Amino acid sequence: MTSFGTLSIYMGAALAEIAGCFAFWAWMRQGASALWLVPGLASLAVFAWLLTLAPSDLAGRAYAAYGGVYIAASLLWLLTVEGRRPDSWDLAGAAICVLGAGVILFAPRTLVS
Numbered sequence: 001m002t003s004f005g006t007l008s009i010y011m012g013a014a015l016a017e018i019a020g021c022f023a024f025w026a027w028m029r030q031g032a033s034a035l036w037l038v039p040g041l042a043s044l045a046v047f048a049w050l051l052t053l054a055p056s057d058l059a060g061r062a063y064a065a066y067g068g069v070y071i072a073a074s075l076l077w078l079l080t081v082e083g084r085r086p087d088s089w090d091l092a093g094a095a096i097c098v099l100g101a102g103v104i105l106f107a108p109r110t111l112v113s
Contacts, residue, residue: 001055006105010066013050014073020044022081061104068094068101 023040026032056062
């Protein structure tokens with residue numbers, strides 16, 4: 001799979017996870033209807049399914065690499081959905097995490113049995 005395909009999987013998973021978790025947030029913290037939980041649960045199921053498509057032989061490595069993408073996507077959610085601009089500390093932290101995710105994801109590896 002290409003790096004674009006991998007990034008697409010992770011971005012889709014991040015959107016699904018954040019949307020699903022936000023549905024619970026809206027219900028528990030903002031007084032939204034419990035009906036928000038239905039699409040929230042469906043979104044979380046899509047998130048879990050998408051992560052199974054990540055091209056990694058080891059789940060832990062796939063999840064670790066995904067973490068950096070999730071952090072950056074969360075700040076995009078903060079900006080676009082919640083209307084709050086990330087500060088310079090948010091952006092610096094996200095850059096460090098995305099760099100770390102890239103190292104995990106794209107490092108040359110040798111198979112060890």
